[in-house]
Amino acid sequence: MNSSGYRTGLQEDKTIKGAVMIEKTLAIIKPDAVKKNVIGEIIQRIEKEGFKITELKMLHLSKEKAEGFYIIHKDKPFYNPLTDFMSSGKIIVMLLEREDAISFWRKVMGATDPAMAEPGTLRRKFGFSIERNATHGSDAPPTAEWEINYFFKVK
Numbered sequence: 001m002n003s004s005g006y007r008t009g010l011q012e013d014k015t016i017k018g019a020v021m022i023e024k025t026l027a028i029i030k031p032d033a034v035k036k037n038v039i040g041e042i043i044q045r046i047e048k049e050g051f052k053i054t055e056l057k058m059l060h061l062s063k064e065k066a067e068g069f070y071i072i073h074k075d076k077p078f079y080n081p082l083t084d085f086m087s088s089g090k091i092i093v094m095l096l097e098r099e100d101a102i103s104f105w106r107k108v109m110g111a112t113d114p115a116m117a118e119p120g121t122l123r124r125k126f127g128f129s130i131e132r133n134a135t136h137g138s139d140a141p142p143t144a145e146w147e148i149n150y151f152f153k154v155k
């Protein structure tokens with residue numbers, strides 16, 4: 001905040017519209033949710049929560065593209081099954097914009113493990129297991145920027 005009460009020190013993924021900080025995040029509807037025919041319900045929820053969907057595409061990731069996306073987890077025991085799963089069917093990749101988009105989208109999704117996620121969250125509603133948990137969301141501004149650029153070239 002500066003002395004006029006406006007937040008300063010903008011990062012590249014933030015712009016001021018009025019006094020509202022608009023942030024971008026990357027969201028994915030994972031293969032389990034696409035197979036369940038709940039794309040529409042999830043997108044409707046995204047819009048109801050006040051996000052603007054500014055990019056959207058359906059893709060079928062290769063194993064290599066899924067491995068690249070989750071490279072941060074390459075040493076985890078779940079890396080190989082996760083990247084098999086993420087390349088097992090079509091996904092929807094979206095660029096979402098909203099005030100506090102990154103943390104707000106993670107709140108709407110709920111905890112990684114659907115069994116631990118709050119009632120009403122997308123993972124609680126549509127997730128099947130800690131791996132097949134219906135949706136993805138970036139976890140911080142630098143990862144959001146990296147993930148957005150992995151799928152969308154944003155000027």
Ligand code: CDP
Pocket residue numbers: 073078082111112130131132133135136137139
């Ligand atoms: O997606 P989120 O940021 O909540 O969790 P993560 O710890 O970054 O893990 C990435 C993804 O790996 C999760 O969304 C799950 O699909 C999967 N995962 C898994 O299969 N088994 C785990 N024990 C943890 C995560």
Ligand code: MG
Pocket residue numbers: 137139
């Ligand atoms: Mg994560």
